[in-house]
Each structure stands twice: as C-alpha cells, then as structure tokens.
Amino acid sequence: MARFFLVLFSLYLFLISESFINTGVKKVFKRFSIITLLILLGIYASINLYEYTHSNTMLPVTKPDNKSSINAALAPEKEIITLTAAGDCLMHNTQIWSGLQDDGTYAFPSFFAPVKDLISEGDYSSVNFETPMAGPDSGYTGYPLFNSPDAIADDIRAAGFDLVITANNHALDRGCQGAIRTLEVLHNAGLDTVGTYENETASHSFLIKDIRGVKVGYLAYSYGTNGLPVPSEHAYLFNFLDKKKILADMQELRPQVDILVLVLHWGVEYHPQPTKEQRAMSVEFLESGADVILGSHPHVIQPMEVIKINGKDKFVIYSMGNFISHQIGQERNSGIVLKIKFTKHFDSGETFLETVSYTPTFSHSYYENGKKQFRVVPVENTIEKIEAGTEPYMSKADLPVLKAVLKSTRSQLGETFQRPAE
Secondary structure (H helix, E strand, O other): OHHHHHHHHHHHHHHHHHHOOOHHHHHHHHHHHHHHHHHHHHHHHHHHHHHHHHHOOOOOOOOOOOHHHHHHHHOOOEEEEEEEEEEEEOOOHHHHHHOEOOOOOEOOOOOOHHHHHHHHOOOEEEEEEOOOOOOHHHOOEOOOOOEOOOHHHHHHHHOOOOEEEOOOOOOOOOHHHHHHHHHHHHHHOOOEEEOEOOOHHHHOOOEEEEEOOEEEEEEEEEOOOOOOOOOHHHHHHEOEOOHHHHHHHHHHHHHHOOEEEEEEEOOOOOOOOOOHHHHHHHHHHHHOOOOEEEEEOOOOEOOEEEEEEOOEEEEEEOOEEEEEOOOOOOHHHEEEEEEEEEEEEOOOOEEEEEEEEEEEEEEEEEEEOOEEEEEEEEHHHHHHHHHHOOOOOOOHHHHHHHHHHHHHHHHHHOOOEEOOOO
C-alpha cells in the first residue's frame, strides 16, 4: 500500500506540472516535480528494502552434511589385533600351600607378575586351567584329583588373561557340581570360559569377541575326563574331542567370525612330538574353517607350524607346554607366551595371519622368608638380569638350566612367522 501511494503521488505532481501550471512557472515547477519524484523513488526503494528485510523470515544457511563423508574418511582401512595364549596352568599341593596367608586366606600374586606385560600385549589372552575350584569343604589338593582355592581366579585375571579354557581331563576331578562351581568362580572374577558349560543354553552359545571390528570365535574340546563320567542329565557340561561335533560347530560358527580359534586338549603326555593322527586332524580342521589351533595336555612344548590352506596361512601349535606347575624336570616346567597378530582389511572383509612369535618361559620355584614360592619368568630377560646382577631370586648357578630351556624351546618351535609384504 505504501509503495502504491508514493508512485501515485509522484505521477500526480508530474501531471499538475504539465496540465495546470502556466508557462512561466511551468519550467520551475517541472524541475521541482522531477526532484520530488527522485526523492520519492529513493524513499520507495528504502521502504521496500526495509519491508523485505523485516517482514520476510530469514532462513538458516544449510550447510552440506559432511558427517557421513567425514566418518568414511576416519574409518580405518584395516585393523591389526593381537591374541596371546599360554599353556597349562596346574595347581599342585606345593603351589596351593605357597598361597596360604596368615589369616587362613589364599593369594598367589607372585605366580604371573614377571610375565604380566607379555600377557597384556594381547587384545585378548587365553590360558588352559587344569583344576576345579569346588570350594574348601572337600579340601584343597593337587594331583591326581585337583581342587584349588578360589583366589587363583583373581590372580589369573590380574595377570591380564581374559579367557580360561576349561575343557581338559581334570575338569571333573570334583564332579559335575565342582565343574559348575568352577565356572561361577571364573565368571565372578571377570573371566570368559569355553569348553565346559553350566547349562544346556550356554552349551549352544558360541564365544565371540568383537575386537575393534574384528570378530574372534573360540571353541575348545578335550580328549576325555580321566574316566570320570559326565552324568547323562548333564550331557551338555563337557565338550569331548569328537571330530563330527567339532566340524559341525565350526561350520555353524565360521560365518559369524573373522578368526576362528580351536583349542584342543590332546596328544601324548610328556612326548615331544604330536602323533600322525593329530597332524592329520589339524589339516582337516584348518581346511574346514579353523584359523588357529592351540594345543595343550602333553605338559611339554611340541612343534608349531604355519600351514597354507587354499592360499591362506593358518597356524597350529600342538602343545604350548606347562605355563606354571611343580612337576619335575626342565621340559615339564617350560612354556611360552604365544603372540599371534591378524590384519583385517575392511574394504574386502578379508583377514590375514600377520605374525606369530613367542617368548620362552620357565616355571620357577624359590624360597622367600623361608617359604616356597612360585612364579613364571621370561627366560631371556631373566638371563639378562642374572648377568647384570639384578635378578633377586636366581644366580649364575641357574644359568645352565635357563639356557637349556631357551635352546630346547627354540629347537622345538623354530623361527617366528612373518607374513610376506604385499
């Protein structure tokens, strides 16, 4: 309305100047009318601009949504994960007694302290635990029917382990209830378990860990239970090393994971080599979907090897030896901390075995304040400490044993593995 009025008024003045003003005044008034028209047009423009800027809703500037593209740019092209593993953790009478405290409780802080850093190098770490924790009522004992204090579970967790393998020949040393209670104690300590199960539902659930987008599945089986029967009403309790069951489980688990780790409690005790049957089974399991086979039970270290299956590198170690024990003999107190690295390429979805390495260990018994104690030590590092005079519990007299352990372990396991550069 304001704009219309201003234009009409300007035209009105111009017409007056043309039609009604006499000739003498006409020229002066015409100039005045033109100036007035220009002023009014300026006012009109100002009013129009004012109305535009104040009566129209100002829409926010829409920025391009770069979030998805930024996330795509930040997403890793690949991920490298590390799995660590150790062999048999035994609890003989002397080891149990070493943890007895003055107040009647138990604690085993010395056991794994020297190798905690090695264990913790893994994004996920496992150990085979060969003793039930059935509680104190039936007494704590070592071989042949083991039963350990609950406190060892906390020390296993504190050492950096994440997973305890419970499928072994001593799982039923204190019966079905002892096996189930063992699982409860381990779970309460914050540890995963595989190989034995508290109920039917759990026995049909796979252990799958998602490590920064890399899914790792674990399966575990044992050749037997030292003849101790699994009650028929608890048939789900124990994973026996049955080839058909293993192959069926792998077939179901394989599509759900990037890496499949198979843990087998098998072989001949105290024998330095696997059997022909074990070697043949290993190839079959690797061909059927396993990426890694971790062996236990012989209580001595047996060879490891990388086997190429359909152009892909896969790994088996037939026995990782004893991690901690009080058996007699150098070989029976030798073990390793195994370190396996995998690389997953997210664009293709493929996962590759990158490296396999190991640190030789020794289960060392010693005295402190007149009491026998136990610990797992890294062999090479301990040799260096002895030679430097900084090792508190071993002397140069122990060097021959440690050097023999180192030589024997390297002889059995050979060189580490490194995937060739692409």
